[in-house]
Amino acid sequence: MQYIVRSPEAEHATSTGLNNRKLLMWAFLGSDAMFFGPLIATHLIYRTESIQGPIENVFNIPVTTISTFVLLMSSLAMVLALAGIQQGKMGMFRFWTAMTALLGMVFIGFQMFEFTEFAHKYGLTPRTNLFGSTFLTLTGFHGAHVTVGVIWLWSLLFASFRGKVKQENSLDVEIAGLYWHFVDIVWIVIFGVIYLVGAYGVEERVLNGAHALAGLGG
Amino acid sequence: MAPTPWRGWGASRMAAQHDLHHEEHAEKHPSPRRYIQIAVVLCVVTLIEFLIFYGNMDSATMTGIILMLSALKFILVVGYYMHLKFDNWRFSAFFFFPFIIMISIMVALMALFSNLTR
Numbered sequence: 001m002q003y004i005v006r007s008p009e010a011e012h013a014t015s016t017g018l019n020n021r022k023l024l025m026w027a028f029l030g031s032d033a034m035f036f037g038p039l040i041a042t043h044l045i046y047r048t049e050s051i052q053g054p055i056e057n058v059f060n061i062p063v064t065t066i067s068t069f070v071l072l073m074s075s076l077a078m079v080l081a082l083a084g085i086q087q088g089k090m091g092m093f094r095f096w097t098a099m100t101a102l103l104g105m106v107f108i109g110f111q112m113f114e115f116t117e118f119a120h121k122y123g124l125t126p127r128t129n130l131f132g133s134t135f136l137t138l139t140g141f142h143g144a145h146v147t148v149g150v151i152w153l154w155s156l157l158f159a160s161f162r163g164k165v166k167q168e169n170s171l172d173v174e175i176a177g178l179y180w181h182f183v184d185i186v187w188i189v190i191f192g193v194i195y196l197v198g199a200y201g202v203e204e205r206v207l208n209g210a211h212a213l214a215g216l217g218g
Numbered sequence: 219m220a221p222t223p224w225r226g227w228g229a230s231r232m233a234a235q236h237d238l239h240h241e242e243h244a245e246k247h248p249s250p251r252r253y254i255q256i257a258v259v260l261c262v263v264t265l266i267e268f269l270i271f272y273g274n275m276d277s278a279t280m281t282g283i284i285l286m287l288s289a290l291k292f293i294l295v296v297g298y299y300m301h302l303k304f305d306n307w308r309f310s311a312f313f314f315f316p317f318i319i320m321i322s323i324m325v326a327l328m329a330l331f332s333n334l335t336r
Contacts, residue, residue, distance in 0.1 A: 016308065018306055018309070022309070027312050030315065031316060034319060034323070036320075037321070038320075038323055038324065041324040041328055061271055068264055072260045073261075075295060076257040076299075080250055080253060083249075177299075181300045185296060188292050188295065191264075192284050192287070196284050200277060
């Protein structure tokens with residue numbers, strides 16, 4: 001079953017026939033993807049090149065899997081909030097927007113826990129080695145994106161109580177939702193490529209790298 | 219039924235364009251039920267990824283399966299939650315063109331520094 005969405009703001013004629021604000025958001029998301037891509041590639045290149053600091057597998061995969069569940073559920077909450085406002089159900093919109101923001105805050109909490117564990121348990125900080133620099137830069141920027149999203153969502157929620165977010169301007173919520181889902185898909189890639197693929201058999205690869213460096217006199 | 223007054227060829231074409239414009243912006247979005255079904259699939263796929271990680275599998279097979287499952291989750295979120303499956307194709311073009319550039323940059327970087335990647 002589907003429902004029809006007719007956004008009044010989209011009905012202003014534009015040269016492309018598309019809503020300019022929505023098009024701008026997609027263009028921004030495309031540019032943001034180009035921002036994250038090289039960060040991921042840089043980590044994949046340098047993750048085993050550390051000559052000091054922790055070389056064992058520092059990732060806590062069960063905890064990260066739970067935080068991934070949390071972010072996926074926040075995406076569901078976001079899309080339900082959008083469905084709510086597009087159908088004029090303000091209560092549904094407010095409840096699911098608050099849930100999205102809260103789940104985003106829980107995700108940031110998980111990330112803070114992980115960073116703290118790295119620092120205290122393994123002594124891993126951005127200054128420790130190449131692994132720490134590239135990993136914490138990548139996930140730190142992702143966390144910053146989540147933080148911006150959480151602030152945006154709380155702002156929308158408070159604006160709705162002041163009557164500034166209504167069914168007529170549901171496009172505001174749709175654009176915020178696009179940003180939030182983008183943050184989610186970036187995490188889907190980070191979780192798969194960096195955590196699962198990256199952590200699998202990392203000790204063996206690091207030892208191979210150390211032997212190769214020793215062979216070079218490094 | 220009263221006959222439609224003549225508005226001239228230009229007016230008729232503009233009216234037709236206006237109708238088309240309205241039609242283009244009448245988007246069909248999935249129901250909340252479908253959104254929940256997608257969320258269940260996303261969670262199950264994440265659980266499978268987790269179980270694969272702790273399964274005894276050779277690295278290449280594990281990498282291939284994880285990448286395919288991540289791609290599946292990516293497509294589901296972009297297609298359904300971000301509505302690209304239902305929106306105008308030009309939104310997809312605006313996103314996937316830079317996305318292809320991103321993949322190209324990643325492949326180029328990995329190839330350039332292939333002596334470091336193991």
